[in-house]
Amino acid sequence: MFVKEFKNIFKKDLLPFYDEQEIDSFFFLTLENLHQMKRLDLALQPNFYIEKNEIQQWEQVVEELKVYKPIQYILGATEFCGLPFLVNENVLIPRPETEELVELIVKDCELLPYTLAPNSKLKILDIGTGSGCIPIALKKFLPNAEVFAIDISDKALEVAKKNAIANQVTINFIQADILKVYDLQNFSTPNFPLSTSFDIIVSNPPYVRMLEKTEISPNVLEYEPHLALFVEDNDALLFYRKIANLAKNSLKPNGKLYFEINQYLGKETLALVESYGFKNCELHKDIYGNDRMIKCNI
Numbered sequence: 001m002f003v004k005e006f007k008n009i010f011k012k013d014l015l016p017f018y019d020e021q022e023i024d025s026f027f028f029l030t031l032e033n034l035h036q037m038k039r040l041d042l043a044l045q046p047n048f049y050i051e052k053n054e055i056q057q058w059e060q061v062v063e064e065l066k067v068y069k070p071i072q073y074i075l076g077a078t079e080f081c082g083l084p085f086l087v088n089e090n091v092l093i094p095r096p097e098t099e100e101l102v103e104l105i106v107k108d109c110e111l112l113p114y115t116l117a118p119n120s121k122l123k124i125l126d127i128g129t130g131s132g133c134i135p136i137a138l139k140k141f142l143p144n145a146e147v148f149a150i151d152i153s154d155k156a157l158e159v160a161k162k163n164a165i166a167n168q169v170t171i172n173f174i175q176a177d178i179l180k181v182y183d184l185q186n187f188s189t190p191n192f193p194l195s196t197s198f199d200i201i202v203s204n205p206p207y208v209r210m211l212e213k214t215e216i217s218p219n220v221l222e223y224e225p226h227l228a229l230f231v232e233d234n235d236a237l238l239f240y241r242k243i244a245n246l247a248k249n250s251l252k253p254n255g256k257l258y259f260e261i262n263q264y265l266g267k268e269t270l271a272l273v274e275s276y277g278f279k280n281c282e283l284h285k286d287i288y289g290n291d292r293m294i295k296c297n298i
């Protein structure tokens with residue numbers, strides 16, 4: 001079937017579920033993933049033909065979209081900071097707000113070579129790495145950095161390791177429950193000694209309170225890992241307290257701590273890092289105007 005003809009069927013099938021703009025974006029994402037064709041390629045090849053056996057794959061996509069499965073999980077792929085990432089239901093789908101966090105760190109690091117001792121490598125730790133989007137993008141943009149990443153979930157780490165290979169970067173991945181780590185500098189797992197201090201610690205930890213559950217869209221609730229989203233006992237700042245405390249003792253003298261935060265708790269999270277003695281604490285908004293990032297110095 002010619003792609004133009006097929007696009008009309010795709011649209012008609014999904015119109016009861018999504019608006020036209022969303023359907024358009026699903027169509028082009030699927031085209032890119034199943035046929036490696038971008039929007040512009042399609043304009044150049046309007047008579048591109050979708051074979052019978054390929055139509056089955058498209059039909060599968062449509063069926064899953066009808067039950068509101070996120071397109072990234074259906075295709076098993078997404079983009080973060082312009083890089084390709086594999087995703088499945090064991091990892092959070094990387095968000096555009098997190099790209100802004102990476103951008104903020106990379107911009108700051110452009111100034112860092114001047115503050116680093118000669119021949120010393122920038123050391124970065126990401127806590128709660130999920131798909132590995134933060135450490136992989138940072139390593140890609142700061143190739144001289146030595147990057148470490150922790151997650152509690154073995155299944156998430158499997159995905160993160162595949163992403164590091166796909167993006168041709170080396171990251172030191174560590175499986176650990178950060179809430180049970182008491183000293184990052186002398187912390188080690190059976191196969192990985194982490195006896196180092198860091199220039200940068202970054203984290204986008206779980207921060208959604210159960211009481212905010214009703215505000216989360218149903219497809220996020222149904223398909224994204226709750227381990228990545230929710231904190232226990234409605235204690236939204238649980239991970240921030242723990243990580244600020246650990247970072248205090250394991251950042252180098254010029255070290256920086258970066259957090260992605262719960263948009264409703266900007267002031268509270270800022271007060272928290274200040275209470276741990278961090279300096280130059282700044283609250284940053286995301287492109288939607290919500291309080292989203294914190295940056296501070298040891």
Ligand SMILES: C[S@@+](CC[C@H](N)C(=O)[O-])C[C@H]1O[C@@H](n2cnc3c(N)ncnc32)[C@H](O)[C@@H]1O
Nearest residue numbers: 094128129130151152153177178204205206228
């Ligand atoms: C909000 S997600 C962030 C994922 C990724 N960094 C991103 O920005 O897309 C939080 C991550 O923290 C991990 N996590 C949850 N509890 C943890 C714990 N106690 N120790 C370490 N990691 C944890 C989850 O498995 C999840 O991957």
